Amino acid sequence: MRIDLEARGRPSVLMIWLSPVIAIVITLFVGGIMFSFMGLEPLNALYVYFVQPLTNAYQLQELVVKATPLILIGVGLSVCFLSNNWNIGAEGQFVMGGIAGSWVALTFHGMEGFWILPLMMIAGALGGLLWALLPAFFKARFNANEILTSLMLTYVALQILDYLVRGPLRDPDGFNFPESKLFSPSATMPLLTDGGRMHLGAVFAVISAIAIAILLWRTIKGFEVKVSGEAPRAARFAGFSEKGMVYFSLLLSGALAGLAGISEVAGPIGQLLPVISPGYGFTAIIVAFLGRLNPIGVIFAGLLLALTYIGGENAQILLQVPGDATGVFQGILLFFILACDTLIKYRVKITGFGGKPVAEGES
C-alpha cells in the first residue's frame, strides 16, 4: 500500500483562510482531551486557559505586551517567507537590535532629551538590519543557505549579548551581577495606559503591519515580493533582481526584528539582561504562518500565540497545570495548521494495494 499526496488543481481560497480556524478548533478539542486525562474538567480548564485572560483589563494589556514583539517580527518574516527567503535567525536580529539600542541608552545614561528614545529605536532597527545583512550577503554572493547562516548567527548574537552584559555594559553598582543599569526615564518606552505595561511598541506593531500590508498589496515592490516567491522564473523574465530581493526581504525583516528587540528591552524589561527573549524570534515563525503570511493576519496570530503563553501561566496558577502545557499547545497548533494546509492543497490518494513497490526516488 502506498499513500500519495496529489496536488489539487486549485485550492479553495475560502479553505486557505479557514485552515487556521479549523486547526484552532481541533487544537482546542485535543487540548480538552489532554486536560481530561490530567484529571481536570476539560471545559473549565479550556476556559481558564483561553477565555479568562480576556476577561480582565490588565491581562488584556499583557496580551498586547506579549504579542507586540511577535507581531513586529512576524510581519517582517511574512515578507521574507513570501519572497522565498527563509530567515530563521530573527531571534539573533532581535537580540542585536536590543544590544544596539541599549548601547545608545547606556551611552546617554542619566541625560534627558526627547531625542534619546528615537535614536535608540533607529539604532535597534539598524542593529537587526546589520545582523540580517550577513546571511543576505552570504546568500547573494556565495549562494550560502540562509536558513543555516541566519540560524547560526542567532547563537553568535546570544554570546555577544552574554559577553556585553557580563563585561562592558555591566552595571558598575550591581555587585558584579550580569545586568546593565536600569534605563533612565528618557530611554524607556512611554506607556499607553496608567498602571499597565502596554507601551509604544504596540503602536509600532500595528503601524508596521499596516505599512507592510500596503507594500504587499498596493505597490510594485509588493508584487515583486510575491512573484519572486511564487514564480522565480517569471520574476527573472520580468527583470526583477533576485539578489536585490534577497537583500530587501532579509534586511526588512532584520530591521523589524531589531526594532522589536529594542522595544522589548526599553519597554517591559527596562535594562539589558543576559536573556532578553524567551524565543520570540522562533515563535514568530509560527505567528507568520498562522497569519497566512498576511500582515493583518499576523496581528491576530500574534495575539493568539500570546494567549497561549498567558493562558498557560494562568492555568499553572489556578489549576496546577504543568508549564509544559504551553509548549504542547503551541506544538499541537502548528501541527494541525500544517496538516490542514497540506490537506487543502493536496488530496490523499491511497494506491497500489498489493501492487509492486514503486521504485525509490519516484514520488
Next chain:
Amino acid sequence: MTRYVKYIAAAFLAIMLGAATAAEDPTRVAFVYVGPISDHGWTYQHDQGRLAVEAALGDDVVTTFVENVSEGPDAERVIRQLAATGQDVIFTTSFGFMNPTVKVSEQFPDVTFGHATGYKRTDNLTTFSSRFYEGRYVLGQIAGRMSESGIVGYVASFPIPEVVRGINAFMLGMQSINPDAQIKVVWVSSWFDPGKEGDAAKAMIDQGADVITQHTDSPAPLRVAEERGVYAFGQASDMIAYAPNAQLTAIIDDWSGYYVSQIEAVRAGTWESSDIWGGFNTGMVAMAPYTNMPDDVAAMAQATVDKISSGELHPFQGPLYNQEGELVVAEGETLDDGTLAGMNWYVKGIEDTLPSSN
C-alpha cells in the same frame, strides 16, 4: 440617636467578624520557579520547601507555584498575576526575578514578598540566601584528602559573586589540606545544561582531574564521574542515586525551615523585611551522608561542619591573599558579608581568570 448607635454597633460587629474570618482564612502562598520542579537541583529543593510549608501548616495554608518562568518581562507578569489573584505571600526563587519582584512589591503593599539571592529590599520584600560557601569549604577539604593528582575539576555556571565565592571557598578548604592543590574551572554559561556540564567534566578528567565538583544543577557531571571512576560532589540536593560509587557527599539547600518560619511570622503579624543569609547553623545548608570515603575523612568533614556552625571557623579568615598575592584579610580577621556578597576576585592559587573581569 439609638438608631445611630445601632449602626455603629453593627458596623463595628461587621468589622470584628470580618477580621475574625480573615484570621481563619488560610494564608495563600505562591512560589515562582526559574526551572522545572523536576530538575533534581535548585528548583526541586525550593519545591521541597513548599511541600514542607504545606506539611507544617496544613489547612492554614494553600500553596501554588509557577515553574519555568523566564527571567525578564514574563516574570513581572507572573508575579503580578499572583499578587492580583489574592496570594498573601509570594516567593521568587531566582536572582533574575529581582527587579520584577521589586516593581510588583511596590504595587501591592499588602502582599508579602520574598526573593532568593538578590540584594534589593522594600518594606514588604525580604531577601534570603544561604551560605553555600560554608559547604564548599568542606567539599574542598574532602577533595584535598581524596584527590591523588591534586587536581580538581570545577564545572561552573556564571561568574557572579555567588559562584566565585564558592570556587574560592572550595580552594581555601582544599589548600588547608594540600597547599599545592589545583583547580581547573570550565564555565558552561548555563545553570542547567546536562550536555555541556557532562562534556566539561570529561574534558577536565582527561586533563588529570580526579575529583569533580560543580556549581550547575544537573546530575550530568556526577554520571560522568561515575562512568570514569573518579569522585564527585552532588549539587543542591542529594544526588547519590546518579553516582552511587562516585558521590562523596553533596551540599543540600534546605529551605523548609526558612519558608515555614516566614509563613508563621506572616500569620502571627510579626513578619518584617530583612536579609537572611543562613548557613550550617540555621540548617539552610546541610551535607548529604558522607559516602565512598574512609571514616577519618568523614570525621574530619563533620568536625569542620561543626566548627563552622559554632563560629569557631570561618572559611574566609585571614591571612587571605588574592590571586596577585596581595593580603586581603589580615590574620585574625574574617571577610565581611558586604565583600562576600560582591566577590569578584579569586584567592591565591587559582589559575583561572574570571571571564568578566575588566
